[in-house]
Amino acid sequence: MLFVKRLFSTFILTLPFLLGSLTAHAKMVDAKLPPAEFIQAVADQTLEVVKQDKAAQAGDRQAINRLVDQYVLPYVNFEKTTRLAAGRHWRQASPEQRQQLVDAFKNTLIRTYSGALANVDQLSAIKVGPFRGDPNAADVVVRSTISQSNGPDVGVDYRMENTPEGWRIYDLNVEGIWLIQNYRNQFSQVVTEKGVDGLIQTLNTQSMPAQNP
Numbered sequence: 001m002l003f004v005k006r007l008f009s010t011f012i013l014t015l016p017f018l019l020g021s022l023t024a025h026a027k028m029v030d031a032k033l034p035p036a037e038f039i040q041a042v043a044d045q046t047l048e049v050v051k052q053d054k055a056a057q058a059g060d061r062q063a064i065n066r067l068v069d070q071y072v073l074p075y076v077n078f079e080k081t082t083r084l085a086a087g088r089h090w091r092q093a094s095p096e097q098r099q100q101l102v103d104a105f106k107n108t109l110i111r112t113y114s115g116a117l118a119n120v121d122q123l124s125a126i127k128v129g130p131f132r133g134d135p136n137a138a139d140v141v142v143r144s145t146i147s148q149s150n151g152p153d154v155g156v157d158y159r160m161e162n163t164p165e166g167w168r169i170y171d172l173n174v175e176g177i178w179l180i181q182n183y184r185n186q187f188s189q190v191v192t193e194k195g196v197d198g199l200i201q202t203l204n205t206q207s208m209p210a211q212n213p
Helices: 002-018 035-050 061-075 078-092 095-119 179-205
Strands: 125-128 139-148 151-163 166-174
Touching (some): 035 125
Antiparallel strands (some): 151 166
16 A cells, blocks of 8 residues: 555656756747657756745645646647546547546546655756657657656656647656546546546545555
């Protein structure tokens, strides 16, 4: 249980490395850079600024929502993340229900893991490993290691798709466990019992931490 809690708290810890610039004068990262360079560039540009955001590190939901809405969404395809987690049940949902699922899942992740932002300290760092795939592929995985003073190094893989606008992240693998895979079984169980609207309600009213397979 402690492993799972630490595992998925690492998800939100990776978000600061995807936030883009938090200052008006900082240059936005080119999402069409080679995959590893893209992840590393965003991390290098933003990490020092995130360390100064005391409100987010303290778990302030408004501050975290602001950061996600302004600086995570441009680099993350939450719709694809939600669609893959919902699996076959996504096809049963109406367009309105799909948007509600995306919003509810995003808020669930923020609510569940916001406390982990307190783990970002002056020694937090991310090192992206060498990319050995095809940088022009439609779908790639970039491997990295996150280090922090209050815990062991953690391996994190970013699965990204190549879009006309550049790279978009849609899944994370933390120490061998993919985020989407862990939520898929829970989503399916809730939809089977309560329907799509029941899943939306569940996501909006409670945290749904993923479980170790």
